[in-house]
Amino acid sequence: MGSLADVLDGKIEVPYEIIPHFPRSTVQGHAGKLVFGYLSGVPVVCMKGRFHYYEGYPLWKCAMPVRVMKLLGVTHLVATNAAGGLNPKFEVGDIMLVKDHINLMGFAGNNPLQGPNDERFGPRFPPMNEAYDKTLIREAKRIAKELGLENIVHEGCYTCLGGPNFETVAELKMLSMLGADSVGMSTVHEVITGRHCDLTVMAFSLITNKCITAYDSNDNPNHEEVMDVGKMRQDVLKLFVQSIVKYIKQTEDSINP
Numbered sequence: 001m002g003s004l005a006d007v008l009d010g011k012i013e014v015p016y017e018i019i020p021h022f023p024r025s026t027v028q029g030h031a032g033k034l035v036f037g038y039l040s041g042v043p044v045v046c047m048k049g050r051f052h053y054y055e056g057y058p059l060w061k062c063a064m065p066v067r068v069m070k071l072l073g074v075t076h077l078v079a080t081n082a083a084g085g086l087n088p089k090f091e092v093g094d095i096m097l098v099k100d101h102i103n104l105m106g107f108a109g110n111n112p113l114q115g116p117n118d119e120r121f122g123p124r125f126p127p128m129n130e131a132y133d134k135t136l137i138r139e140a141k142r143i144a145k146e147l148g149l150e151n152i153v154h155e156g157c158y159t160c161l162g163g164p165n166f167e168t169v170a171e172l173k174m175l176s177m178l179g180a181d182s183v184g185m186s187t188v189h190e191v192i193t194g195r196h197c198d199l200t201v202m203a204f205s206l207i208t209n210k211c212i213t214a215y216d217s218n219d220n221p222n223h224e225e226v227m228d229v230g231k232m233r234q235d236v237l238k239l240f241v242q243s244i245v246k247y248i249k250q251t252e253d254s255i256n257p
């Protein structure tokens, strides 16, 4: 049992508090450590706890760990999130491979790349139409099939709101019309920052609850349910990520033997 970070070989845990200028995790269930180690022989770094706009950090600071990873030599970013399922076909516990996102906070002029551009990381105006690596999406679907997960793995568009409140019915109806399939409060700022510095990116949502789009529903989304579903699916997610990381390593080795 345990999260992916807990099962790394040769694990070294670095609490966020001892990393200069690093933000601190404030969310229940987010431990606040960078964990270095090997996953099936592949060197990786995991974040045990991520940063969200609703914690009070500006978006650039929320995404700062991605730049730290780039400087450490990381080449691929696999971002995972808990999200509400807006697509009615999605069930709680399903996985949605992110094929695109809607940067709603960006629409309002809030972007992690705002301010002077640091050319050492990337260009002023990075493209975002191919943010999510198509080969990784294709291979993740193949892996899902191999693992017998094809019925629970879908593809769709993620959108991130600032939070911390969950959405109103009217907001969800609007997001559905805009083409969003899952709704959360993270990932987009990390993906934008990762693509800016040329990381290869894939992301997926664990659907932890169904978005409530009917006024006559008596259900309420809540963080406890989000964490419970995360724990319930922990083993499947670990296996899925492990297989994806193995695939990435094999292709990298075949390109640079």
Ligand SMILES: O=P(O)(O)O[C@@H]1C[C@H](O)[C@@H](CO)O1
Pocket: 027, 050, 052, 080, 081, 082, 083, 163, 184, 185, 186, 187, 222, 223, 226, 227
């Ligand atoms: O995976 P993330 O951190 O996006 O998790 C979602 C958004 C909020 O942090 C939390 C709400 O329950 O879950």
